[in-house]
Amino acid sequence: MRIGGVFAIYTLSVAIFLVAWWGFTFVFPPIFLPSPLTTMRKAVEITRTGELPWNIVMSLFRVLSGWALGAVVGSFLGVVMGRLPWVRALALPVLEYFRFVPPVTLVTLFIIWFGFGEESKIVLIFYTAVFIVVVNTMAGAASVREGAIRAARSLGATGTQVLFRVVVPETVPYMVTGLQLALSNAFMTIVAAEMLAAKSGVGFMIWDAQIYTKTERMFVAFVTLSLMGFCLDRSVHALSRRMFVHYRVV
Amino acid sequence: MTEKVRLERVTKIFEDARQARETVALKDVSFGIEDRETVALLGPSGCGKTTILNIIAGFILPTEGEALIEGRPITKPGPERGVVFQEHFLFHWLTVEDNIAFALKVRGVSRREFLPRAHEFVKRVGLTGFERHYPDELSGGMRQRVSIARVLINNPEILLMDEPFAALDAQTRLLMQEWLLKLWEEHQMSMLFITHDVDEAILMADRIFIMGVQPGRIIQELKVPLPRPRARTMLTSPAFMETKAGCLDLIAKESAKIFEQGG
Ligand SMILES: Nc1ncnc2c1ncn2[C@@H]1O[C@H](COP(=O)(O)OP(=O)(O)O)[C@@H](O)[C@H]1O
Numbered sequence: 001m002r003i004g005g006v007f008a009i010y011t012l013s014v015a016i017f018l019v020a021w022w023g024f025t026f027v028f029p030p031i032f033l034p035s036p037l038t039t040m041r042k043a044v045e046i047t048r049t050g051e052l053p054w055n056i057v058m059s060l061f062r063v064l065s066g067w068a069l070g071a072v073v074g075s076f077l078g079v080v081m082g083r084l085p086w087v088r089a090l091a092l093p094v095l096e097y098f099r100f101v102p103p104v105t106l107v108t109l110f111i112i113w114f115g116f117g118e119e120s121k122i123v124l125i126f127y128t129a130v131f132i133v134v135v136n137t138m139a140g141a142a143s144v145r146e147g148a149i150r151a152a153r154s155l156g157a158t159g160t161q162v163l164f165r166v167v168v169p170e171t172v173p174y175m176v177t178g179l180q181l182a183l184s185n186a187f188m189t190i191v192a193a194e195m196l197a198a199k200s201g202v203g204f205m206i207w208d209a210q211i212y213t214k215t216e217r218m219f220v221a222f223v224t225l226s227l228m229g230f231c232l233d234r235s236v237h238a239l240s241r242r243m244f245v246h247y248r249v250v
Numbered sequence: 251m252t253e254k255v256r257l258e259r260v261t262k263i264f265e266d267a268r269q270a271r272e273t274v275a276l277k278d279v280s281f282g283i284e285d286r287e288t289v290a291l292l293g294p295s296g297c298g299k300t301t302i303l304n305i306i307a308g309f310i311l312p313t314e315g316e317a318l319i320e321g322r323p324i325t326k327p328g329p330e331r332g333v334v335f336q337e338h339f340l341f342h343w344l345t346v347e348d349n350i351a352f353a354l355k356v357r358g359v360s361r362r363e364f365l366p367r368a369h370e371f372v373k374r375v376g377l378t379g380f381e382r383h384y385p386d387e388l389s390g391g392m393r394q395r396v397s398i399a400r401v402l403i404n405n406p407e408i409l410l411m412d413e414p415f416a417a418l419d420a421q422t423r424l425l426m427q428e429w430l431l432k433l434w435e436e437h438q439m440s441m442l443f444i445t446h447d448v449d450e451a452i453l454m455a456d457r458i459f460i461m462g463v464q465p466g467r468i469i470q471e472l473k474v475p476l477p478r479p480r481a482r483t484m485l486t487s488p489a490f491m492e493t494k495a496g497c498l499d500l501i502a503k504e505s506a507k508i509f510e511q512g513g
Pocket residue numbers: 264265273274275293294295296297298299300301302466
């Protein structure tokens with residue numbers, strides 16, 4: 001399909017959604033379902049007061065800092081585990097176990113350990129991201145083409161040079177996949193965490209709106225969340241594709 | 251003449267731990283490659299050609315016997331043995347010039363110094379104008395020329411080539427063979443050239459080792475009576491035809507043996 005065609009379909013899809021939403025507001029009272037227009041008015045209002053931007057910034061700050069930490073540590077561990085079978089064998093059972101502990105279940109534990117401040121949320125996001133990055137990076141590092149390593153070795157590269165000049169570049173596409181998956185997971189986790197234990201953030205907005213039945217605010221938060229997630233995801237995709245064109249990032 | 255490489259009664263056994271099975275990839279292989287000599291290994295797939303190259307390259311060690319480079323035992327890869335793989339194994343995240351300069355970079359040569367050297371080799375392999383291209387943007391023949399330049403920059407004692415043109419179409423292959431012959435005239439290094447193409451073996455080599463399978467071994471050595479410099483026109487010369495007939499005869503006999511054994 002042409003770019004223009006794709007764009008038209010996208011617009012149509014959003015339009016149908018908005019019309020359907022608007023249609024349902026005639027069936028349900030505003031306390032259940034505020035209309036798109038009221039939602040937008042509310043959004044403008046709490047943007048003016050600075051409340052919405054502040055919560056967006058707080059959520060983004062938590063997600064991005066935890067994610068960045070997880071990316072650095074996860075990439076490093078992933079490469080080590082991918083290249084050293086005995087480290088992999090040691091770590092894999094633990095990894096397999098923790099993979100099935102949903103991050104949200106650790107919110108309270110991390111508050112006990114790290115306090116009610118930002119640390120506990122960042123650690124939680126770090127926890128969410130690090131496993132995903134490790135698992136993907138490890139798969140990549142373990143599947144580096146043996147021939148490329150041999151080529152480098154016979155050209156005179158030392159072990160360390162092979163690691164940084166061949167293994168890491170060959171692993172980049174897998175790392176990028178891991179980073180993208182980690183980011184969307186981190187995003188979902190932070191919203192849940194903020195609903196449970198925070199005084200700011202988009203997740204907190206939903207929780208706050210819910211206990212006071214401020215449905216309009218809740219809908220503003222929903223729309224904000226989906227837009228934030230969408231923009232974050234797209235920019236990471238676009239950025240990684242631009243930065244790593246020649247690394248065969250898909 | 252001095253020998254660059256020598257294999258002495260080399261046997262290589264691969265063990266498949268899971269199936270508790272052994273493959274005798276090479277059995278008692280002995281030969282030498284002299285200075286400036288091109289030796290071709292000719293044989294069907296699975297006869298151990300790549301295993302021989304891997305041993306000389308230092309990627310694997312023989313189970314029994316000895317492999318020597320200029321009289322010293324081969325224990326690991328080294329830049330004096332340039333390897334060209336069938337699947338080129340270029341670094342796809344690096345440009346042509348950076349691929350070619352890889353050996354200089356790992357030796358700590360600065361960019362200012364290695365770029366002119368790399369460009370000289372870009373020119374030598376006829377890729378001027380493609381310095382900043384990436385391997386994924388090149389044709390198969392061009393990629394193989396980059397991987398040859400990448401080892402030539404090390405000024406190797408010997409070039410080890412594993413079916414370097416097998417993946418190319420017939421026309422490109424012929425062009426590349428002629429090109430490599432010309433390159434050889436300029437550099438005059440020793441060469442181990444692996445192929446399963448009889449014409450290619452005769453055109454490139456001074457001596458051909460015809461190999462057999464199960465176990466992988468050398469059946470016969472054949473001298474190629476063609477003068478240097480070699481040219482494509484020799485492909486139809488009587489001496490070429492005679493050598494080819496001899497090769498095919500030996501190959502046919504070996505295949506018949508396998509056929510009778512039900513292999
Ligand atoms: N790493 C390995 N592990 C087990 N068997 C191998 C290995 N490498 C090669 N072989 C076996 O050794 C034999 C010779 O292989 P190879 O040297 O690749 O043959 P060729 O290059 O002539 O096609 C084959 O039977 C192959 O399956």
